[in-house]
Amino acid sequence: MLALDTSKKLSFSKLIASGDLVIVYERHETMKAVKVCEGSVFQNRFGMFKHSHWIGLPFGSKVYSNKSGYVYLLAPSPExxxxxxxxxxxxxxxxxxxxxxxxxxxxxxxxxxxxxxxxxxxxxxxxxxxxxxxxxxxxxxxxxxxxxxxxxxxxxxxxxxxxxxxxxxxxxxxxxxxxxxxxxxxxxxxxxxxxxxxxxxxxxxxxxxxxxxxxxxxxxxxxxxxxxxxxxxxxxxxxLRTYEVREVKINSMRGQGGSPCQQPPCKRRHTNEGSDKQESVSSAIMARPSAEARxxxxxxxxxxxxxxx
Structure with missing residues (x-):
């Protein structure tokens, strides 16, 4: 909780208790405020989560559903x-x-x-x-x-x-x-x-x-x-300009010597039977402006x- 009375500082160090408000976080654009109640359940696309499993955990905990999906339980900060x-x-x-x-x-x-x-x-x-x-x-x-x-x-x-x-x-x-x-x-x-x-x-x-x-x-x-x-x-x-940071896959063709070869410009690439070129896939972290910038x-x-x- 943000604060209980004027004599207490704003702190999120306490453990989650029945009656607390938590922010159930799936990803940065998918969050929901939920009041924790003994005996209640929370359901989303990842499965069913029992509130009783949340009680006693610290804010920021990662919790799993009956289908092994997961969400994070965050403290309700003003942000x-x-x-x-x-x-x-x-x-x-x-x-x-x-x-x-x-x-x-x-x-x-x-x-x-x-x-x-x-x-x-x-x-x-x-x-x-x-x-x-x-x-x-x-x-x-x-x-x-x-x-x-x-x-x-x-x-x-x-x-x-x-x-x-x-x-x-x-x-x-x-x-x-x-x-x-x-x-x-x-x-x-x-x-x-x-x-x-x-x-x-x-x-x-x-x-x-x-x-x-x-x-x-x-x-x-x-x-x-x-x-x-x-x-x-x-x-x-x-x-405010927001950037999306995500991992992308990069395909490349390599010859016998291991040097990268230029890919054909078309989406569907063809290789001749018996070709000595092999396709390799690597990943990279890229950032680009959000398409829905406010x-x-x-x-x-x-x-x-x-x-x-």
Whole structure:
């Protein structure tokens, strides 16, 4: 689990117990979150796996099915949770999340405000960044979405360090009781410029704000609003290029002396009977760009609260 309470550090060293959430890993694009229950089974294309065989094993264990297939049981880190969570809204992925945490200067002990919660992908990573003594207040105007996020935070064990509120931040702003307490504010809203004044009141002196927007027109209006109370305004677009690393087979023809011979260009190669050439197969590790690389996700605009003279 990510964390049990605010007094414990985030650790995956403990053994798997009944009631724990594990990430069942087949390969990097095939994973599933499963709650371990005594007497339950997990089935996939590799066969049937009994949960009772998982209990007592350390996270990261390789376990076998009744058909000798295998999977890995991984701890639900924020990175893995981002890949398996239910998408109630469009989510932020690892490249944007890591950039946000770095530029917002979020460290253990920080108090962070977020709007809106959405699927909770970023929220889970924010909680790990502020743990074990910090706290995240996240808000969403949609009551059912907020309730689902609370359930997910319970499942991943971070609920003690995050408070989920139902509030129309664009219309009402952030709650007054948080005024001047926030080390960072993150906005993922259709009209973030409507919240800039409220966000400025929430932040400590010299603290930072980030706004995520998919369209450049939203960025332009947000930057105009930020100029009143903020400085050091910057906008970034984070593009990630993923490479696939795999083993490939290489065929070659060799003559009597062992030197490689050029293969015919056609797919089906023919050799004359009695030829002294032999075909050999070798393997090599190759890397190439993924055919389904993720492109534009959105623009990240950062700004620092201007200190009064």
């Amino acid at each position: 893995l949770w981002t890949l398996v969570l239910s998408h109630r809204t469009q989510i932020l992925y690892i490249a944007d999340i890591s950039f946000v945490i770095m530029y917002l200067e979020i460290v253990p002990g920080c108090l962070v405000l977020e709007s809106g919660t959405g699927s909770g992908s970023l929220t889970t990573s924010l909680v790990r960044a502020v743990a074990p003594t910090g706290h995240v207040h996240t808000f969403d105007f949609h009551e059912q979405r907020a309730a689902s996020a609370r359930e997910d935070f319970e499942r991943t064990g971070v609920s003690s360090m995050v408070t989920v509120g139902v509030r129309d931040i664009q219309g009402k702003g952030f709650p007054d009781e948080l005024c001047g307490l926030a080390d960072a504010v993150f906005l993922d809203l259709p009209q973030p410029w409507l919240v800039i004044v409220s966000a400025a009141k929430m932040l400590k002196p010299d603290a930072t704000l980030c706004s995520f927007s998919p369209c450049i027109e939203q960025v332009q209006r947000s930057c105009e609003a930020l100029r009143t109370n903020f400085t050091d305004i910057r906008t970034f677009e984070v593009l 492109g534009h996700t959105g623009y990240l605009t950062f700004a620092r609260l201007r200190c009064s003279a």
